[in-house]
Amino acid sequence: MTKLELLPAVDVRDGQAVRLVHGESGTETSYGSPLEAALAWQRSGAEWLHLVDLDAAFGTGDNRELIAEVARAMDIKVELSGGIRDDASLAAALATGCTRVNLGTAALETPEWVAKVIAEHGDKIAVGLDVRGTTLRGRGWTRDGGDLYETLARLDSEGCARYVVTDIAKDGTLQGPNLELLANVCAATDKPVVASGGVSSLDDLRAIAALVPRGVEGAIVGKALYAEAFTLEEALAVVAG
Numbered sequence: 001m002t003k004l005e006l007l008p009a010v011d012v013r014d015g016q017a018v019r020l021v022h023g024e025s026g027t028e029t030s031y032g033s034p035l036e037a038a039l040a041w042q043r044s045g046a047e048w049l050h051l052v053d054l055d056a057a058f059g060t061g062d063n064r065e066l067i068a069e070v071a072r073a074m075d076i077k078v079e080l081s082g083g084i085r086d087d088a089s090l091a092a093a094l095a096t097g098c099t100r101v102n103l104g105t106a107a108l109e110t111p112e113w114v115a116k117v118i119a120e121h122g123d124k125i126a127v128g129l130d131v132r133g134t135t136l137r138g139r140g141w142t143r144d145g146g147d148l149y150e151t152l153a154r155l156d157s158e159g160c161a162r163y164v165v166t167d168i169a170k171d172g173t174l175q176g177p178n179l180e181l182l183a184n185v186c187a188a189t190d191k192p193v194v195a196s197g198g199v200s201s202l203d204d205l206r207a208i209a210a211l212v213p214r215g216v217e218g219a220i221v222g223k224a225l226y227a228e229a230f231t232l233e234e235a236l237a238v239v240a241g
């Protein structure tokens with residue numbers, strides 16, 4: 001059976017690696033240097049890094065140079081997100097050599113541009129579907145952006161290669177992933193789904209791995225690693241089977 005990919009997260013705010021609760025600005029816990037955090041996950045055997053510019057996502061500036069420095073320092077695959085909303089920010093993101101980018105707000109606010117870049121860049125573009133209930137949220141998760149399943153159908157028809165699905169109510173809470181949401185999204189698309197939000201234990205990873213046959217490809221793990229609920233080595237051993 002295909003193994004679940006694990007993507008340890010480094011979210012950057014004000015030059016620091018942080019975790020938020022429910023993605024809310026002001027709830028940051030700081031974990032120091034983003035480069036050190038990313039290198040630590042790489043040393044622990046990660047095959048992927050999920051790297052987020054939170055300031056760019058919130059519209060409070062950006063960490064573009066630092067993000068590029070981290071991405072370029074990695075020997076592993078990098079998924080880059082936060083504030084990628086136009087040709088210039090997409091070009092800067094792709095110039096880091098990252099494996100793929102996640103588009104969030106742009107998929108809600110500038111669908112024509114997203115359709116164009118999906119057509120141009122194929123597998124290098126994923127769309128982050130960040131939801132409360134079944135309502136998508138953009139601009140740092142502060143604004144409603146339409147219905148999850150209508151948007152998914154539109155993006156599918158445009159050839160979107162992959163979705164990163166975050167349940168905002170779970171993100172940063174260590175309350176367990178929303179398995180029902182993941183199963184429902186998998187039922188609505190043939191494209192791979194990366195699960196994000198809520199992972200708190202190795203059992204949560206086992207439960208997400210059980211959804212691989214339905215279309216879940218990977219899981220982003222953030223708070224649980226920083227809070228030392230388990231080590232990345234333990235997590236990688238669990239998904240290796």
Ligand SMILES: O=C(O)c1ccccc1N[C@@H]1O[C@H](COP(=O)(O)O)[C@@H](O)[C@H]1O
Nearest residue numbers: 023057081082083102103104105128140
């Ligand atoms: O990851 C977070 O905690 C987070 C919190 C609040 C907003 C965005 C967050 N992360 C990721 O950022 C991109 C969306 O950025 P944009 O809308 O394209 O600028 C998306 O991958 C979110 O999951």
